Amino acid sequence: MREFYLKPFIFNYLLKYIIAFAPYGVFGLMAWVSASYGIDVLLSLGKVILGVYVGCIIHVLLTMGGTLTFIAKLNPLKFYKGIISAQSVAFTTTSSSGTGAGLIMIFYM
Numbered sequence: 001m002r003e004f005y006l007k008p009f010i011f012n013y014l015l016k017y018i019i020a021f022a023p024y025g026v027f028g029l030m031a032w033v034s035a036s037y038g039i040d041v042l043l044s045l046g047k048v049i050l051g052v053y054v055g056c057i058i059h060v061l062l063t064m065g066g067t068l069t070f071i072a073k074l075n076p077l078k079f080y081k082g083i084i085s086a087q088s089v090a091f092t093t094t095s096s097s098g099t100g101a102g103l104i105m106i107f108y109m
Contacts, residue, residue: 033041065076 030042068074068076068079
C-alpha cells in the first residue's frame with residue numbers, strides 16, 4: 001500500500017528534474033544541428049515558426065472572432081479581455097507541467 005502513495009511523489013520528483021534540464025538538451029541539439037548542417041536549417045525553422053504564428057493570429061481573429069460575433073452573439077474584444085489571463089498561462093507554461101497531473105492519474109489506474 002505504501003508504494004501506491006509514493007508513486008505521485010516519485011513522479012513529481014523526476015518530472016521536476018526532467019523539466020529543469022530540458023532547455024539544456026534543446027540547446028545542445030540546436031547547436032549540433034547548426035554545426036552539422038549550417039545556420040540555414042535554423043533559418044528555415046524560423047520561417048516555419050513565423051508561419052505558425054501568422055496562422056494562429058488569423059485563427060484567433062477570423063475563426064474565433066467570427067464565431068463569437070455571429071454564432072455566440074458576443075463582443076470579441078470583451079471576450080478576449082476576459083480570457084487574457086487564462087490564455088497567458090496556457091501559452092507560457094510547458095506542456096510537461098500541464099500534463100503532469102494527467103499522467104499521475106495513470107498511476108492510480
